[in-house]
Amino acid sequence: MDDVIEVHQLTKKFGDFTAVDHIDFTVRRGEIFGFVGPNGAGKSTTIKMLTTMLHPTSGSARICGYDVAKESDEVRRHIGIVFQDRSSDDYLTGRQNLDFHARMYGMSKSDREEKMEEVLDLLELKGKENIRLRILPEGVRRRFEVARGFMTRPDVVFLDEPTIGFDIKARMDLWNQIKTAREKEGVTVSLTTHFIEEANYLCDRVAIIDKARIVALDTPRNLKEAVGTDLISVQIAEGGERRAAFIEKVKELDWVKRVEEYSNSILLNAESGEGRVADLIDFADAHGFVITSIDEHEPSLEDVFLHFTGRTIREAEGEGTGMRPGRIVGEM
Amino acid sequence: METKTVKQKPLFEGEPIYSMWLRELLRFIAMPSRILATFASPFTWLVLLGVPLSQVFPTGDIQSMFGGLTFFAFIVPGVLSMGLLFGGTNSGVTVLWDKEFGFLKEVMVAPVRRTSLMIGRSLGALTIALIQAVVTIAVALVLGIWLGFRIISIAGFILAVCFMIITFFAFVGFGLTLGAMIEETEGFMTIIRMIEFPMFFLSGALLPLNMIEGIPVLYQLQFINPLTYGVDGIRGFLTGANFLPLWLDITVIVAFALLFLFLGAYKFSRMEVD
Incomplete structure (x- = not known):
């Protein structure tokens, strides 16, 4: 089974608003797969359905062969999630947060300790693991959340806008850490981003999402060639x-x-x-x-977006605001 | 097509429950203001309220008013029940805090029963509440040497602790139900305060239930207040001076606990984390 993520006609509606409109794609084992598009295009809604946080309105999605709606617990056992917004306990240290997470997934003590060393190493967090998260800078806290995503040896790690709010240095560091993690762990990585460079640098294949639909899907190189x-x-x-x-x-x-x-x-x-x-x-x-x-x-992926949608990402984001329903406004 | 093994979640999930319990305690230790409040509260009520007011009600005939107890001994169960009421309902607040700070998302997507999350969290809060109760009783026993508080028997003490645990869970359920229903933390705090204080004042915690017999409405309200039965039960087990029959106290508190724990669990399991 080489397709770790199989998505078929996946759709999510919030009332009259269609956030994700009949999308199809597959992600192969070991791939870094990116969703690129302006804010509000449906990237986060897609990832929320794939990570069992939202129920699809119609269509289906399978992770490692398990249906996200019907076998959500099996899906949860096979994935790691790095949420877009903060999701750690500030009052606890990085180590306590990671340990808590691993316990929830039923990892044994020796297993937890071994893996802990590994992810701390991977995300270059050694020496910071015993500090309460609330007094650490945002970038470091974020890295702990990424580390948590890899903690339970998942088959697929989902990252929702992993470097939002990062400076250039921190962003480059995290990109390289994600690449290393993929190589060392052999996991599949699926991420959403509206940073073109992020997709270009990290992803093996990119799906360009605009207005709830996938308008193009290929390697960054092929997409650029398609611009012509x-x-x-x-x-x-x-x-x-x-x-x-x-x-x-x-x-x-x-x-x-x-x-x-x-x-x-x-x-x-x-x-x-x-x-x-x-x-x-x-x-x-x-x-x-x-x-x-x-x-x-x-051409850059920015040109690619322009080519397929007739607008730049910035223009697309400009028109998107104000017409999205309340529940996904917090998406950024 | 390869074969899939769908693991069933065990009914009792020890490790996740333990993790949630541990987290509650680690959080507690991480917040010095909470530790201080937990230990200062019994002193505030017993020393600053109990001691001066027991001068207003000297020993003698007036003791019959408090079911044969001194005023100080009378309010000890009241102070204990207040800790349970506030501690229990506050565990509903922590659900909301987690929701606000995103941590709830992290636990909700774990392959774990939501009821296990709830149980672990409540046990954590219970541990803290019991520590507070023990401190309260210890302070009361020391001051009781002069102000006339003592526990009738070891058995009574053990039964009182058991009863306090049930009472605590009743308010955990109450807090969780409210917590899962109300969206914002600020609104929640206001509502909780608006509910907690009237419940406390109309529970016979500080004054005997029959003292306000002549005041309509207020007198009757006391009997639809679940805390009344909690206070009376604790008082009965600790000092033997219960106003209502103990079987009634136990029945009401157990029923209230079951009702709100199921309601809270139901609300919690359906809560959206998005």
């Missing part, structure tokens, strides 16, 4: 009118789809193809412009 454009940033020697003239001129090229002007560079959105850079240099030469630097790069 390359990005070329150019700098030219002159400024002012000459620069404006260059922009006008370049728009005449049939493979240039869009031109964006930035303070020191010009960004061309180009149809994918061989030799674009060389073509552009020749084109500039022919019209008497001097290119001082040129750089071609792949």
Whole structure:
């Protein structure tokens, strides 16, 4: 059985509002699978159904072969969950919280101790385990919750927006720790995020969710290729009118789809193809412009989202607010 | 297709119950203000209320008013029952606190019966309440040397403790039921205070039930107050000066405990953690 998560036509409605609309996907063993989309797209609702916290309205989902609605206890035994918001006891230390968790899952004392050392090591929490959580910084507390997710040797670990509120350093650290954990433990990881870089850096495959539906699902590389454009940033020697003239001129090229002007560079959105850079240099030469630097790069997942939904994630988040029902407002 | 083994949850889940119990105690120890309040409360009531007021009711004829007890001896069971009332209903608050701080989510998704969570938590709160009760009785016995409080027999003491445990669980159920029904912590605290204090004052904890016989409504309210039977039972077992028959006290408290524990368990098991 290589598909650890099997989701079929999964749907969740809150009254008239459809939070998740007939989605299908499977996640293979050992994969890091990401849900990407703006806030309110249905990521958290999906993860809540997969972790037995919400009952699906229709459709089905199986974790390790167990139905999330009918065999919720079996599902719970096989998963680790890192909730989006705090879920530890502040008055207890990290060690006490981890130990409490492991006891609830029926782990023996020696097993608990062994695993405790392992997860503390994994999340680089050694030396902090005997401090009450309430006096630790947010990032460290969060790492204890991630550690807890791996504590009971789950087959699948669910992480709901794992790095929300993190600074860049803490985020990079946690990403690497999650990667290491996956390699060492061989677990499957399923996460939701609205940080494009997070999905790009961590995930083997990404499902892009918008308005309760999966609009695209593939590896980050394939998704980017599907966009079918390359990005070329150019700098030219002159400024002012000459620069404006260059922009006008370049728009005449049939493979240039869009031109964006930035303070020191010009960004061309180009149809994918061989030799674009060389073509552009020749084109500039022919019209008497001097290119001082040129750089071609792949589209980001941000471009992917734009490609599939016609909006940027930020735009999508802007329109989402105010129309979501009360019960998932706390989702952030 | 591989075969699946669906494990049945055992009826009695020792480890999860123990974990919840341990957590309650660890939390208790982690909060010095709670420890202080637990130990200071018996002193406040017995020393600052009991001692001065027993000067108002000197020994003599007036003792018959308190069923043959001194005023001090009379209020000891009242103070004990107050600890049980407040401690029990407060365990409902902790359910809410957990809900507010997200910890409830963590326990609710564990592969454990919700009733086990409830039992473990209540046993933790019970342990703390019993520690408080023992401190109260010890303080009362020392002051009782001068103010006339003593326990009638060892058997009476043991029966009183058993009765206190049932009384405590009755209020745990009461607190859980309210806790699971009310959404916000702030509202809960207000409602709890609004219910607890009238219950305490109309329970015969501080004054004999028949003292307000001439006041309509208030007098009758005492008899629909479950705490009245708790106070009377504890007083009966400890000092022999019960006003109502003991069988009635036991029946009412057991019925109240069963009713609210089932109601609380039902509410708790259906509570959404989302």
